Amino acid sequence: MTPEEELDLLVKAERAEAPSRVHMERGFERLQEALGANVPALDIGAVDPTQLGASTGVGKLVTLPWVAKFTAVVGVVATTGALVGQVHSNSEPASGAPASAAVPAAAAVPATAAVPAPTAVPAAASAPAALEADSAAPRVAGGVSTKSATESSARPALSPERPLAESVDAAEAPSDRATAVPEAHEPSVKAFDDAPAGQATPPQTGFDAELVLIKRAKAEFDRGRDDLARGWLREHAQRFPTGVFAAERDGLLVLSTCRANPTAGQAVAQAFLQRYPQSPLATRIRRSCGFQ
Amino acid sequence: MYRQHHAFVWRNARRLGAPDDAVDDATHEVFLVVARRLDEFEGRADLRTWLFAITLHVVRALRRKEWTYTRRLQRYADLKRVELQPDPQHDAVAAQVLRQMLGRLDEKRCTVFVLSELEGMTTQEIARELGLRPGTVDSRLRAARLELRSMIERDARNRRSAAP
Numbered sequence: 001m002t003p004e005e006e007l008d009l010l011v012k013a014e015r016a017e018a019p020s021r022v023h024m025e026r027g028f029e030r031l032q033e034a035l036g037a038n039v040p041a042l043d044i045g046a047v048d049p050t051q052l053g054a055s056t057g058v059g060k061l062v063t064l065p066w067v068a069k070f071t072a073v074v075g076v077v078a079t080t081g082a083l084v085g086q087v088h089s090n091s092e093p094a095s096g097a098p099a100s101a102a103v104p105a106a107a108a109v110p111a112t113a114a115v116p117a118p119t120a121v122p123a124a125a126s127a128p129a130a131l132e133a134d135s136a137a138p139r140v141a142g143g144v145s146t147k148s149a150t151e152s153s154a155r156p157a158l159s160p161e162r163p164l165a166e167s168v169d170a171a172e173a174p175s176d177r178a179t180a181v182p183e184a185h186e187p188s189v190k191a192f193d194d195a196p197a198g199q200a201t202p203p204q205t206g207f208d209a210e211l212v213l214i215k216r217a218k219a220e221f222d223r224g225r226d227d228l229a230r231g232w233l234r235e236h237a238q239r240f241p242t243g244v245f246a247a248e249r250d251g252l253l254v255l256s257t258c259r260a261n262p263t264a265g266q267a268v269a270q271a272f273l274q275r276y277p278q279s280p281l282a283t284r285i286r287r288s289c290g291f292q
Numbered sequence: 293m294y295r296q297h298h299a300f301v302w303r304n305a306r307r308l309g310a311p312d313d314a315v316d317d318a319t320h321e322v323f324l325v326v327a328r329r330l331d332e333f334e335g336r337a338d339l340r341t342w343l344f345a346i347t348l349h350v351v352r353a354l355r356r357k358e359w360t361y362t363r364r365l366q367r368y369a370d371l372k373r374v375e376l377q378p379d380p381q382h383d384a385v386a387a388q389v390l391r392q393m394l395g396r397l398d399e400k401r402c403t404v405f406v407l408s409e410l411e412g413m414t415t416q417e418i419a420r421e422l423g424l425r426p427g428t429v430d431s432r433l434r435a436a437r438l439e440l441r442s443m444i445e446r447d448a449r450n451r452r453s454a455a456p
Contacts, residue, residue: 003441003442003444003445003448004441006444007437007440007444009386010387010389010390010393011390011409013383013387013390014307014387014391014410016383016387017303017306018299018302018303019298019299019302019303023302023316024294024295024298024299027294027298027319027320027323028294028295028298030320031294031320031323031324031327034324035324035327208313209312209313212313239384
């Protein structure tokens with residue numbers, strides 16, 4: 001492929017990029033809040049489009065070559081993966097069962113909140129609290145487990161290779177779709193939700209982007225806005241199908257589904273428990289989805 | 293207005309150099325500015341060009357904080373050097389590669405390239421909106437393409453020479 005052809009391919013790919021509807025709605029909400037709270041806009045001086053072609057004023061963006069950035073992402077994931085794996089082994093239940101190869105190391109990420117965060121990934125210190133194993137969760141009425149097997153088996157089967165998000169999508173009530181289905185390609189999201197205004201721009205890494213998505217999903221889940229939570233989880237599933245937080249994503253999806261539709265929830269919960277038997281979320285899922 | 297132009301601002305914030313994780317913030321800031329200054333918009337320029345100009349200003353402001361980000365990124369990169377092959381067939385990666393390259397372009401060339409190649413504006417439109425002569429727009433566009441092609445060639449060479 002010639003450089004010209006490759007450039008055309010890159011241009012074509014970039015043209016196809018677009019934010020999702022969920023993203024836009026969240027941004028709109030945020031803007032309304034800011035305007036309501038009279039948050040001042042960034043002072044950017046006079047805006048004259050005809051100056052676009054003239055002086056630049058500010059120096060060029062100091063950007064590392066893209067190869068270095070991708071390398072960086074891999075480096076971060078590899079580094080944190082090792083840490084997470086370590087934490088995971090410490091956080092397993094008393095059974096002492098070793099982390100199975102089938103269980104991603106990410107299943108233990110919740111525990112990172114309890115250990116010193118790696119300096120390279122400060123956001124890990126604020127990992128979603130809900131990901132803590134067996135944290136207090138509303139217990140689902142025991143009646144759920146008495147649902148007939150026919151109802152459960154009518155739900156789509158789950159394949160180990162298939163992201164749980166897809167299965168949950170299929171199992172959801174149609175009413176959920178109208179508000180939460182992201183469009184074609186999803187944008188990345190800002191990191192460090194909790195960082196005070198004016199702080200340095202957050203790093204752009206796969207780990208951080210994943211973490212932000214999971215945090216957002218968790219925040220929406222905690223607020224009871226399951227449709228928005230599932231929107232973020234779907235975005236994660238699309239962008240990071242086998243990401244570091246895949247197990248957390250699937251766990252949150254299961255909890256959210258159990259709350260919205262206990263019957264469908266039990267089917268996906270069963271699949272989750274088979275796939276991640278050692279997950280720190282397993283007990284909570286069993287409880288919330290009516291298995292206990 | 294937000295709903296109509298959100299995608300425009302969002303994608304161009306990325307193209308102008310806002311890191312992926314800061315695109316939401318940049319978009320948010322742009323619309324905050326728009327909300328405060330809408331009465332300043334006199335219709336002399338196309339609304340989208342005005343939005344584009346605000347987006348560029350906002351991204352520049354974000355860049356001032358960029359040093360921390362790049363320094364940390366470099367530290368990550370030093371942790372483990374792994375050579376990744378780009379796959380232009382993979383759209384998301386390809387789009388990201390292009391945005392990274394745009395970040396290495398001269399800002400004036402980058403602006404013209406984005407408006408022309410990515411937003412589909414004609415030379416005449418860009419010249420009118422930016423107050424440039426059409427010939428200047430064309431020459432910046434040619435220079436941008438040439439520079440981008442050179443980057444592609446250089447990266448390919450680097451990959452080849454780094455290969456075992």
